[in-house]
Amino acid sequence: MTELTLVIGNKNHSSWSLRPWLALKAAGLPFHEVLIGLRRPETKTEILRHSPSGKLPLLTDGALPIWDSLAICEYIAERQPAAGLWPDAADARATARAVSAEMHAGFMAMRRDYAMDISRRFPDQGSAEARADAARVQEVWRDCRRRFGAGGDFLFGRFGIADCMFAPVVTRFRTYGLPLDAVCQAYSDAVFAHPAMREWCQAAEAETPLENTN
Numbered sequence: 001m002t003e004l005t006l007v008i009g010n011k012n013h014s015s016w017s018l019r020p021w022l023a024l025k026a027a028g029l030p031f032h033e034v035l036i037g038l039r040r041p042e043t044k045t046e047i048l049r050h051s052p053s054g055k056l057p058l059l060t061d062g063a064l065p066i067w068d069s070l071a072i073c074e075y076i077a078e079r080q081p082a083a084g085l086w087p088d089a090a091d092a093r094a095t096a097r098a099v100s101a102e103m104h105a106g107f108m109a110m111r112r113d114y115a116m117d118i119s120r121r122f123p124d125q126g127s128a129e130a131r132a133d134a135a136r137v138q139e140v141w142r143d144c145r146r147r148f149g150a151g152g153d154f155l156f157g158r159f160g161i162a163d164c165m166f167a168p169v170v171t172r173f174r175t176y177g178l179p180l181d182a183v184c185q186a187y188s189d190a191v192f193a194h195p196a197m198r199e200w201c202q203a204a205e206a207e208t209p210l211e212n213t214n
């Protein structure tokens with residue numbers, strides 16, 4: 001087996017890095033970790049030494065580089081099918097892919113106004129567009145839990161890629177004190193209680209936070 005290395009950004013801030021890191025942990029695949037500090041003069045040069053896109057995260061499997069969080073999650077699911085990172089049933093799997101793609105491609109206002117910052121707390125100064133994004137996120141969580149969540153505490157029952165994609169958003173609700181209804185609060189509690197999420201959050205809290213993140 002070739003060795004896996006995941007190149008990531010600061011754990012307190014790099015929401016895209018968190019997603020495949022959780023997927024690797026959930027898959028039970030051992031991997032090396034390389035952390036590149038964001039927002040430093042040398043950051044871009046350092047990232048480009050690893051990643052052709054100039055962005056993090058990047059996974060290498062031996063000599064093969066795979067960039068972009070969702071592509072990496074897909075690769076992990078294929079490399080470790082027994083982990084069941086996508087749901088078994090076709091309708092659940094299609095929905096899990098749809099909400100993961102929606103997260104990956106959308107929610108721009110939420111990303112802008114509610115930057116991930118795991119260790120600190122801020123008042124909610126989000127725009128109307130960001131609040132609309134937060135409402136849509138909760139609609140997605142409620143719908144997945146109601147239709148597909150019966151087998152466990154996560155969006156599709158057991159923990160999977162859809163949960164990895166939404167895990168950074170779970171932290172944003174907490175950081176900015178955004179209200180959650182009972183179903184979404186229970187889902188948030190389950191994500192924070194996941195052992196891999198706890199491990200990432202502990203490391204994030206041990207970092208010195210960056211200023212002016214977005």
Ligand SMILES: N[C@@H](CCC(=O)N[C@@H](CS)C(=O)NCC(=O)O)C(=O)O
Pocket residue numbers: 009013014015016017038043044047054055056057067068069070104
């Ligand atoms: N679509 C990409 C987004 C990656 C991204 O924006 N990564 C940020 C860190 S969270 C980054 O590399 N920023 C450094 C830079 O742009 O110089 C993904 O899903 O992986």
